Amino acid sequence: MAGVSQTTVSLVLNGRADGEVRISLETRDRVLQVIRETGYVADPVARRLADRRNRILGVFTYEAVFPAESADFYHPFLVGIEECAEEAGCDLLLFTSAKVVEGERRRIFSSESRIRLADGCVLLGRTVDRGDLARLLSENVPFVSVGRRDDAGGPVPYVGADYPRAVRALVERAAALGHRRIAYVGAGLGAESLADRLRGFTEGVAATGAEGVRLPSADGLFDSGATAVLTEELADGVAIVQAARERGLAVPDELSVLVLGANTTPVHTDIDFTGFHIPRREMGRRAVELLTQVLESGGAPRELLPCELIEGSTLAPVQNEER
Amino acid sequence: MAGVSQTTVSLVLNGRADGEVRISLETRDRVLQVIRETGYVADPVARRLADRRNRILGVFTYEAVFPAESADFYHPFLVGIEECAEEAGCDLLLFTSAKVVEGERRRIFSSESRIRLADGCVLLGRTVDRGDLARLLSENVPFVSVGRRDDAGGPVPYVGADYPRAVRALVERAAALGHRRIAYVGAGLGAESLADRLRGFTEGVAATGAEGVRLPSADGLFDSGATAVLTEELADGVAIVQAARERGLAVPDELSVLVLGANTTPVHTDIDFTGFHIPRREMGRRAVELLTQVLESGGAPRELLPCELIEGSTLAPVQNEER
DNA sequence: ATGACTCGCTAATGCGCATTATCACCAGGA
DNA sequence: TCCTGGTGATAATGCGCATTAGCGAGTCAT
Numbered sequence: 228m229a230g231v232s233q234t235t236v237s238l239v240l241n242g243r244a245d246g247e248v249r250i251s252l253e254t255r256d257r258v259l260q261v262i263r264e265t266g267y268v269a270d271p272v273a274r275r276l277a278d279r280r281n282r283i284l285g286v287f288t289y290e291a292v293f294p295a296e297s298a299d300f301y302h303p304f305l306v307g308i309e310e311c312a313e314e315a316g317c318d319l320l321l322f323t324s325a326k327v328v329e330g331e332r333r334r335i336f337s338s339e340s341r342i343r344l345a346d347g348c349v350l351l352g353r354t355v356d357r358g359d360l361a362r363l364l365s366e367n368v369p370f371v372s373v374g375r376r377d378d379a380g381g382p383v384p385y386v387g388a389d390y391p392r393a394v395r396a397l398v399e400r401a402a403a404l405g406h407r408r409i410a411y412v413g414a415g416l417g418a419e420s421l422a423d424r425l426r427g428f429t430e431g432v433a434a435t436g437a438e439g440v441r442l443p444s445a446d447g448l449f450d451s452g453a454t455a456v457l458t459e460e461l462a463d464g465v466a467i468v469q470a471a472r473e474r475g476l477a478v479p480d481e482l483s484v485l486v487l488g489a490n491t492t493p494v495h496t497d498i499d500f501t502g503f504h505i506p507r508r509e510m511g512r513r514a515v516e517l518l519t520q521v522l523e524s525g526g527a528p529r530e531l532l533p534c535e536l537i538e539g540s541t542l543a544p545v546q547n548e549e550r
Numbered sequence: 551m552a553g554v555s556q557t558t559v560s561l562v563l564n565g566r567a568d569g570e571v572r573i574s575l576e577t578r579d580r581v582l583q584v585i586r587e588t589g590y591v592a593d594p595v596a597r598r599l600a601d602r603r604n605r606i607l608g609v610f611t612y613e614a615v616f617p618a619e620s621a622d623f624y625h626p627f628l629v630g631i632e633e634c635a636e637e638a639g640c641d642l643l644l645f646t647s648a649k650v651v652e653g654e655r656r657r658i659f660s661s662e663s664r665i666r667l668a669d670g671c672v673l674l675g676r677t678v679d680r681g682d683l684a685r686l687l688s689e690n691v692p693f694v695s696v697g698r699r700d701d702a703g704g705p706v707p708y709v710g711a712d713y714p715r716a717v718r719a720l721v722e723r724a725a726a727l728g729h730r731r732i733a734y735v736g737a738g739l740g741a742e743s744l745a746d747r748l749r750g751f752t753e754g755v756a757a758t759g760a761e762g763v764r765l766p767s768a769d770g771l772f773d774s775g776a777t778a779v780l781t782e783e784l785a786d787g788v789a790i791v792q793a794a795r796e797r798g799l800a801v802p803d804e805l806s807v808l809v810l811g812a813n814t815t816p817v818h819t820d821i822d823f824t825g826f827h828i829p830r831r832e833m834g835r836r837a838v839e840l841l842t843q844v845l846e847s848g849g850a851p852r853e854l855l856p857c858e859l860i861e862g863s864t865l866a867p868v869q870n871e872e873r
Numbered sequence: 874a875t876g877a878c879t880c881g882c883t884a885a886t887g888c889g890c891a892t893t894a895t896c897a898c899c900a901g902g903a
Numbered sequence: 904t905c906c907t908g909g910t911g912a913t914a915a916t917g918c919g920c921a922t923t924a925g926c927g928a929g930t931c932a933t
Contacts, residue, residue, distance in 0.1 A: 231882045247923095249881055266659065266689065271667040273597045273919035276888050282647060283664070291636065293629040306616040312646045313614065316662055321642040323635045324605060341594040341606070351928060362589065450727055555913050560891060571892095572911055595891035599918050 229254075236262075240269055245288065275344070281324035284312055284518060285345030287319045289332045289352040291320060299493055304351055304373055307511025315495050315519060319416040320345050335359040342368055349511075349517045351375060353491070354418045371518045372511050375419050375531065384527040386513045388414045389447065390420060390487070391427035393503040393534035397457060397485050398431025400536075405545035406455040413459030413469070413487070425457055449474060454545045455483035457497055462492040464500055468541070486541075501539030506532050551866070552577075552584045552780030559585075563592060587677050588602055595761070604758040607841060608643045608668030608693075612655045612675045615644060620818055627674055627696055630834025634766060637843060665691060670841045672834075673694060676814070677741045694841040696833055698742045698854065707850040709836045713743060713810070714750035716826040716857035720808050721754025723859075727866035729778040729806065733763040733771055736782030736810070747782060747810050772797060777868045778806035785815040787823055802866035809855065809864075829855050 229236070231254060239258040242347050244250040261267070275281045286308060290297045311321050322341065325333035333518075335342065335350075336359060342348050346367035355372060360379035375387030401409055409432060415425030427443075432439035439450045445467050447455060458464045464486040471482050478484055481500075486502035509532055518526045552559070556578060562581040568571040573581075583592070598604045609615075609631060615624050635642050640646075643790050645664065648656035657659030658665065659682060665671055670692035676696060683702035686693050698710030724732055732755060748764075755762035763774045768790050771779060781787045787809040801807055802824075809825040832855055840851045 233920080234885095234922085235881090237919095238882090241921080243921090249879095251881060254881080266685070268664075268666060270599075270919055271664050272595055272604070273596045273888090274921080276593075276599050277919075277921045278891090282668075283643070286645075291632055293625060293632045295629075298625070302616060302621070306618075308642070309614055309616045309646050315651050316647045318647045318667075320606070321632070321644065324633050324639045324641045326636050336589065336591065340591050340666040343591075344594045344598075344604075366589075370877055556890080557913055557915095560889095561912095564891080566891090572909095574911060577911080593889055596918090597891080599888085599920090600890045600892080602917085714914095867884085 228265070228353075229258045231258060237269075267327055279343070280522070281314045281344070282315075282317045283320050283345045284308075284317045284455025284515065285342055285348035286324060287325070287335055287342065287348055287350050287352075291323070291353075296493070299490065300353070301351060303507030304514075307508040307513075308349060308515055309511075311512040311515035312509075315515065317515075320460050330415075331504075336362055343544075347371070347522050349514050349518060353420070363443045369518065369521045369525075370487060371514045371521060371528075373514045375423065375529070377419055382527040382529065383530060384511040384517060385523055385531045386510050386517055386532065387423075387508065388420070388488075389531035389533050390423035390506045393536065394424050394457065394487060395431040395434070395523075396536060397487075397501070397503065398428060398437065399435055401455040401457075401483060401485070401542065402431075402435035402437045404483075404542065405499070406437060407545070408438045408440065408451070408453045408455075410442055410451055410453035410456040412445050412448065412463055413489075414441045414443065415459075417443065420489070422456075422491075428457060445470065449476075450471045455485065455542070457485045457487055459487050459489045460492065461486050461488075461490045462494040464541075465494055465498065468498055479541045481546060483545075488531060499540045501532040501537060501542035503536050505534055551588070552581045554581060554862075560592075564590075567568035581596055602669070604669050604716075605638075605640045606643050606668045607631075607640045607838065608645060608665055608671035610645045610656075610665065610671055610673050610675075611660055612650070612678075614646070619816070622813065623676070626830030627834040627837075629832040630836075631672060631838055632834075633831075634835045634838035640669075640837065644748050651735060659685055670694070670845050672837050672841060676743070681694060692841065692844045694837045694844060694851075696837045698746065698852070700833075705850040705852065707840060707852060709833050709842055709853045709855065710746075711743070711811075711828045712854035712856050713746035713831065714753060716856075716859065717747050717750025717780065717810060718754040718757070718860060720810075720824070720826065721760065722758055723749060724778040724806060724808070724865065725754075725758035725760045727806075727865065730764065730868070731774070731778075732759045733765055733774055733776035733779040734766045734781075735768050735771065735779055735786055736812075737766065738764065743812070744782060747780075751780060764766055768793065769784075776803075778808065779866070780808045780810055782810050782812045783815065784809050784813045784819070784823070785817040787864075788817055788819045788821065791821055792833075802864045804869060806865045822863045824860060826857040828857055832836075862866045 236258055238248055238250055239255050244255055289302060294300050350370055350372040355376060360376060360383055364379060364381045372385040374382055375385050376383040385465055389486050398409060412426045414421055416422050428439060442448055445463055456467060458467060464484055464522050467484055469510050471478050476482050486500040486507045488503055520528060559581055561571055561573055562578050567578055580621055611624060634804060653830045673695040674695055676700060680702050683706055687702060687704045695708040698708050699706040721732060728835060737744050739745050763776050765771055768786055779790060787807055790807055791801050794801050799805050809823040811826055811828045843851060
């Protein structure tokens with residue numbers, strides 16, 4: 228329509244009419260005019276095949292994003308991801324097709340995997356399959372994990388929350404308030420995020436000289452002699468407060484209860500727990516920023532974002548009287 | 551690695567080794583073996599370029615999907631959309647890049663529009679630009695709108711909520727309880743969904759012989775002599791109940807307040823309004839189903855889903871005493 | 874007039890796949 | 904021997920773009 232070659236259109240479209248290749252202003256305007264009239268848009272697929280960027284970022288989650296159960300978990304991250312993608316002019320591809328078998332969780336790699344359609348990918352999930360990570364690395368798929376991940380045949384690019392620092396800070400606070408015997412309730416392993424919390428705890432008690440008590444569940448808590456307890460799960464925190472009150476133990480005066488941010492099981496409470504805030508939205512934003520960086524210059528950037536401490540009202544100075 | 555041609559691999563990979571084309575079992579197994587060993591996955595981009603199908607469904611929204619303000623509105627639809635896409639083995643592409651200018655709403659068509667990357671597109675929004683709709687139609691972009699839309703140079707494929715029927719049913723209920731003067735508070739125009747509500751109202755009063763009073767806002771309500779009021783917005787409903795109580799009017803005994811499902815302004819209330827439920831999730835599901843259908847056989851399917859009436863506690867028989 | 878150079882554009886190629894037409898081979902019948 | 908038919912594979916092509924080498928025309932200096 229403009230009486231020029233496909234090449235010329237391509238050049239005009241990509242603003243490559245500078246330096247090496249030249250297109251006269253006249254021709255350029257003619258092409259642009261026709262493009263405007265017809266609303267022509269280059270096929271992104273062909274574009275991508277010819278090895279140019281798509282401006283599409285993949286978002287992989289092991290569970291559905293929207294349903295209520297997982298929405299609470301994923302939502303804050305996604306707010307940040309969407310914000311940042313919008314600013315970067317990128318579209319988001321949700322890999323909803325990844326479920327092969329009903330009842331199972333999604334899989335990153337399947338025979339029909341489309342991760343490669345995206346320029347890069349943000350990985351979201353409480354835990355991530357180690358094999359998947361290793362394969363992403365070895366196949367050179369550009370990606371960034373939201374949440375710290377251990378090496379998987381190589382360093383994994385991630386943006387995580389600085390749990391060790393946050394938990395340690397809480398322990399130090401408790402110690403400063405006179406607590407000498409502090410319990411940690413939770414698995415402390417499985418996911419990196421849990422291991423990190425436990426590490427923060429261990430470091431904290433070591434640094435303050437307090438005595439740390441590890442408990443897999445809240446069961447032995449009241450016999451442990453602890454005056455403060457840190458719990459991974461919000462739900463556990465609620466349960467502990469409940470149980471304490473039933474035993475006539477005042478919270479926080481007789482038992483301080485700190486919550487370490489995990490919120491797997493949805494639970495309602497209006498208790499204003501002392502603990503910290505996981506900067507989920509910021510993590511989402513940063514993940515996209517790092518992904519952009521990876522796309523441009525490669526590498527495996529790793530970053531921990533600080534968690535803001537929440538004052539709350541479940542931490543109090545230890546009582547002086549012996550229990 | 552298997553000592554065969556690219557063609558053979560393609561055939562094996564796509565299970566095309568039947569009927570027309572034949573591959574010996576021996577060769578097939580050898581190829582499959584290598585595929586398993588190497589974890590080879592066909593490049594989805596090239597695949598799409600070659601056969602013009604992506605199994606990617608676009609989701610266009612005029613505002614960001616995730617942030618809290620719009621999340622309440624979009625979320626239920628998206629649950630349905632994701633569910634259905636997962637079942638259909640499709641990925642979802644969120645057009646987050648559509649925002650060209652900060653502060654403005656997104657646009658479907660821009661110079662960089664990537665809608666065509668998806669096989670088809672689901673359109674989500676309180677209102678949709680008529681020009682955009684017309685262009686989608688004329689450019690033959692397969693799409694389905696969530697929410698009924700007026701023709702735009704042709705019939706627009708949609709799945710909507712049957713507001714006329716639901717509103718009419720509410721009017722009839724009110725009339726059956728003795729209400730003879732019924733008010734409608736709201737714009738009743740602008741978006742199709744509002745026009746549909748108003749139409750249901752008009753039909754309802756006509757059918758029952760009641761007297762309909764239209765009010766653009768709640769202002770003149772208490773002078774109108776209406777014993778029952780229908781309001782588009784939940785927020786308005788809350789405000790009306792509040793105002794009524796301040797005037798010493800009991801709800802529902804002296805004034806029935808029915809809410810027509812719109813929930814633009816987020817508002818907290820524990821009033822159990824009589825009204826109806828918009829089947830948002832089901833609309834999302836159905837939209838994807840219709841889109842699939844459009845992709846397969848074209849056409850412009852249009853469908854209205856019934857709204858379930860909510861009994862609630864803000865509708866009561868009219869008092870016999872004259873006011 | 875001839876070479877050197879610039880300007881503006883295009884032909885040709887490749888990306889990785891799906892698809893189609895075709896080919897080499899062997900067996901069996903005339 | 905020649906033909907037919909079936910079997911199992913492949914060479915070639917195109918999808919729509921980006922990229923690169925190169926071409927014709929004009930300009931300028933020698």
